[in-house]
Amino acid sequence: MRLGHMLASVALGFATLASTGAKAVEIEYWQYVFDTRVKAMNQLIAKFQEANRDIKVKQTTFPYADYQTKVAAAILAGQGPDVVQLFYGWTDNFIAGKMIRPLRAEAFPVAEIQRDFFPIVSAMKRGNDYYGLPTAVRSLALFYNKKAFKDAGLDPNNPPKTIDELVAAAEKTVKRDGSGNIVSAGMTLDMGGQDHQWWREVLIRQFGGAPYTENDTKVAYNDEAGLKALTFYTDLQKKHKVGQAGFMDEGQAAFRAGLAAMTIDGTFRLGSFGTIKAFEWGVTELPANAQGVRSNYASYFANAITTKAEGEKLAAAEKFLKYVSSPEAMKVWMEVVGELPARRDVALTPENVAHPVYGPFLKGLEYAHTTLFKDEAAQRQVAIDMANRVLIGGEDPKTSLAKAAEAEQAIIDRAKR
């Protein structure tokens, strides 16, 4: 009886295996582990498979720390994903390693991409080819503590609009003890957080310069504008004394604890700040300069098709990539993960733009820049060290800036070889 039962189920198993093997194409999708991202992708896969019964998508996830190494090792060994998620800044590496392939223009017309997506997706373009498309994008904004604003006699519904107003608000909200030590910061200083992006893509431009030229391969900030931007940043601590690098360890920790009135951070921080119970906070666009010039830094994880996908798997992978970059997928992603849609028309609905939290981030996307990093960690380190030389070492900002420019150029040049 039991044996017969077992045989039957084995036979049934073979039968289903054979039938699905004959019909369904199975493709693999890889991304890093992050609870809501995995959940959103599971929903998308379920919907996609319902519409495409001949395709099966298998999702595999890894911790973020090992992600790049594992993807590289797997694809080079002929294993691994057909569709893979990658940070836009890794694109050069993935192309050089022949790990991802350009999107076929027949399946993904360049003109349509340029019309429908935010301009920042151009960071996935090499020559005339796009190498991937994002589902969602992130940008920066100024978070402010409404309670701290109210306590300091500022209007909690009228956050700073310019960088001068930012300094003024920080001066009002900072709290110091009898010896002059900061006990609650007006504005956080954290180059290791998002401040290096703010400095690089926003402040330098607002002081009339540009961080790089020639497709981000030549460092261009070692000039008057770069110096003004760096001095503005370090003056927050040295001259205005409204914040202190290392205060509460991290800028976001200080803000979370209610010990900082303002901090600059990204959409990815919304989940963490959403759990704050002790005070009410608000978000506003990154402040403009006196002439009204605004800028922002946007980044994203894109989905790309690997060189492993061939024949019917390639066709299935293209279908899947199309689906995860569709307006429908972007809505799901925004609801579940809280990241902004990468397509203009999905993102910039009147409802979204008026949203008190998403609105400021979305407005930032229109004028955002995306740095083409060669080695993000190393380039970030250059900015951290540049600020530290001034803040800790007491070095002249001009000398420190020149050193930073030289060090970053060396990193970029080495990656080009």
Added chain:
Amino acid sequence: MSAVSHREAASGGLWSRMSLGQKQVIWAWSFLAVPLVFYVVIRFWPTFQAFYLSATDWTITKPAAFVGLENYWRLFEDPLFWQVFRNTFMYLILGTPISLLISFVVAYYLDRVRFMHSFIRALYFLPFLTTAAAMAWVWRWFYQPVPIGVINDVLSSFGIPQQPFLRSTSQALPAVLAPAVWAGLGFQIIIFLAGLRAIPVTYYEAARIDGLSEGAILRRITLPLLKPTLVFLVVFSSIGFLRIFDQVYNINTNDPGGPLNSTKPLVLMIYQTAFSSYEMGYAAAQTVVLFVILLVISLVQLRLMRDR
């Protein structure tokens, strides 16, 4: 037994013609071969691979090309390498004597304490059992400025200006070293205690009858007889401080080895080169240099030990 007789039948008497001694040797080697092969595959093979890698420009994604000694030249011209080199030796030069001195003093007096001896010993040993990552995080918060940094809170309540600790290029390395020394104390105290207990009591009794002072007993009897323990601990803690990593990495995760590389040890530089910049060839060259340093220091120390 049955396996042996099967083999006898199969190998046509070759086994039976061997002497008992030869058989014992074969058996011994077949057992020894298991850990030996494992060790060669897990340890030595990757080591040789690292030597080879250090002469290439492999970056995981790009295929490796042979570049000769270029990585080594780059390393010797890299000011960061020399700073990291200095830092690594600072950990060694400060860490080893300080930790040995403290642990010896504690062990020396703890040896005489009878009241709650094992409880106190357990307290000293406790930090050794704690993970370095957790400890580094706690100390990281100790060192914070006011209002949350415990040390600075105490300082400023006495009217002493607050210290930057981890945010200072001169104070950061000692600040990182302190928890590392503290964490290692428990182990060193236990070893010292064992060494002290191994010295025969009769020596002390004879010395006291002869009227030697406590200082003289310490200098003439305790320390000379403790030499093997001391040499072991010097070698052991030297290697530990030369390979310091987790304490440094975890106490300042946003700017590992910072500020301005003032706390970065060689192992952290290797880690960042390999797993953040993916320059595997360059990282392998750094590893070879670390290997040579450890080898030289260990050989020198073993030589000193042999002279005794």
